Amino acid sequence: MTQASMKDKAIEKLIKAETKRQVEGLEMIPSENHTSADVLAALGSRLTDKYSEGYPGQRYYGGCEFVDQVENIARDRAKELFGVSHANVQAYSGSPANQAIYFALVDPGDTVMGLSLFYGGHMTHGLKVNFSGTTYNSVQYTTDKDGFLDYDAIAELALQEKPKLIIAGTTAYPRIIDWQKLRKIADSVGAFLAADISHIAGLVVAGVHPSPIGIVDVTMTTTHKTLRGPRGALILANGNPSNPLKKPERTVENIPSLIDRAIIPGLQGGPHNHQTAAIAVALGEALTPEFKEYGKQIAKNASKLADELTKRGFNLVTGGTDNHLMVVDLNNKDLSGKQGEKALGLAGITVNKNTVPFDPRSPYDPSGIRLGTPALTTRGMKEKEMEQVAEWIDQAIKNASDEKKLGNLHKEITDFALKFPLPS
Numbered sequence: 408m409t410q411a412s413m414k415d416k417a418i419e420k421l422i423k424a425e426t427k428r429q430v431e432g433l434e435m436i437p438s439e440n441h442t443s444a445d446v447l448a449a450l451g452s453r454l455t456d457k458y459s460e461g462y463p464g465q466r467y468y469g470g471c472e473f474v475d476q477v478e479n480i481a482r483d484r485a486k487e488l489f490g491v492s493h494a495n496v497q498a499y500s501g502s503p504a505n506q507a508i509y510f511a512l513v514d515p516g517d518t519v520m521g522l523s524l525f526y527g528g529h530m531t532h533g534l535k536v537n538f539s540g541t542t543y544n545s546v547q548y549t550t551d552k553d554g555f556l557d558y559d560a561i562a563e564l565a566l567q568e569k570p571k572l573i574i575a576g577t578t579a580y581p582r583i584i585d586w587q588k589l590r591k592i593a594d595s596v597g598a599f600l601a602a603d604i605s606h607i608a609g610l611v612v613a614g615v616h617p618s619p620i621g622i623v624d625v626t627m628t629t630t631h632k633t634l635r636g637p638r639g640a641l642i643l644a645n646g647n648p649s650n651p652l653k654k655p656e657r658t659v660e661n662i663p664s665l666i667d668r669a670i671i672p673g674l675q676g677g678p679h680n681h682q683t684a685a686i687a688v689a690l691g692e693a694l695t696p697e698f699k700e701y702g703k704q705i706a707k708n709a710s711k712l713a714d715e716l717t718k719r720g721f722n723l724v725t726g727g728t729d730n731h732l733m734v735v736d737l738n739n740k741d742l743s744g745k746q747g748e749k750a751l752g753l754a755g756i757t758v759n760k761n762t763v764p765f766d767p768r769s770p771y772d773p774s775g776i777r778l779g780t781p782a783l784t785t786r787g788m789k790e791k792e793m794e795q796v797a798e799w800i801d802q803a804i805k806n807a808s809d810e811k812k813l814g815n816l817h818k819e820i821t822d823f824a825l826k827f828p829l830p831s
């Protein structure tokens with residue numbers, strides 16, 4: 408990507424430095440990816456200048472004839488890709504999208520249930536210090552001691568607490584989520600069921616992870632993780648949009664209207680049209696057969712990496728992975744997650760520290776690291792390269808206190824990374 412020259416040299420310099428950091432290293436944070444040049448072009452377009460509060464055909468501003476078409480294309484592609492009758496593409500990002508789901512389906516003080524952050528959930532699934540934990544009566548479920556979702560325990564907790572909304576989805580869970588089991592649990596207490604597929608949307612598109620569509624009541628995904636688009640979110644549902652001016656009752660059929668009204672006027676003002684255009688571009692890319700191959704390769708690479716790390720004595724939560732990520736417990740390597748993150752960073756491998764189930768350490772200095780393959784797979788790496796990456800991870804962890812060795816490793820990794828350019 409050649410960047411147009413900027414007048415603001417301070418920021419231009421930092422953009423160049425960040426681009427170089429990405430090009431010369433290995434991005435293994437599983438929520439990150441590398442977008443296409445077309446996505447970047449849409450993001451950097453004049454569409455960012457335009458106000459267009461409302462929805463296509465019913466805007467509060469003039470001059471919306473082109474952004475209307477952009478948003479319609481984004482919505483149509485989202486509907487086609489996931490097989491739903493309604494898509495809202497305006498949420499500014501994943502967290503605001505989840506906020507809209509709560510706003511649409513429950514009232515302050517109502518009981519909501521989600522997976523604890525410390526067991527692989529997201530903050531917006533009811534963490535005490537998040538809006539979802541302060542506005543609502545949040546009840547949190549966990550995993551079993553091996554890190555697997557414990558559906559019997561979730562069912563029991565639901566019967567006990569009678570939530571009005573169950574939110575299911577993960578940020579650090581390496582296994583398949585059983586939507587049918589969660590549906591039964593939600594039905595047993597008459598709760599709405601929301602799926603948050605932010606991490607796995609690209610895998611759902613590729614058929615690597617079962618889709619929640621048709622099983623759950625509403626589905627949310629970010630657009631910037633395995634889906635490989637700009638930052639943003641989709642809220643997907645089946646149902647009939649009703650009269651936009653009348654407050655609809657809280658029924659499954661009305662979820663499209665409830666969501667649209669939650670986004671605006673409920674929570675947001677003008678949509679980010681440059682972002683909507685970039686989402687449309689990314690969804691267009693995701694509709695191609697090449698993207699399905701990409702999604703399959705992400706999982707193949709993760710599986711290979713997990714095997715290679717296990718061979719080298721690494722202890723993986725749940726013993727491996729079915730998706731794009733793995734959580735590695737570093738306790739048997741005598742390193743904390745923070746130390747692991749730092750050592751790998753010095754070697755040019757970017758990961759993030761993460762709790763492991765029933766973590767003996769504090770959430771701020773947890774036992775594990777989380778790593779994934781979406782960004783490396785975008786660069787064209789395959790199973791063969793994963794073996795090499797596992798070897799480097801092992802070397803970096805073994806030499807965590809030797810900055811010189813880590814620096815040498817970084818040089819070696821940079822030579823390798825340069826052979827796998829970012830998308831252009």
Ligand SMILES: *Cc1c(COP(=O)(O)O)cnc(C)c1O
Binds near residue numbers: 502503529
């Ligand atoms: C990333 C993520 C979000 C939030 O997305 P942001 O765009 O960072 O606000 C919500 N839920 C899950 C499961 C996620 O992984």
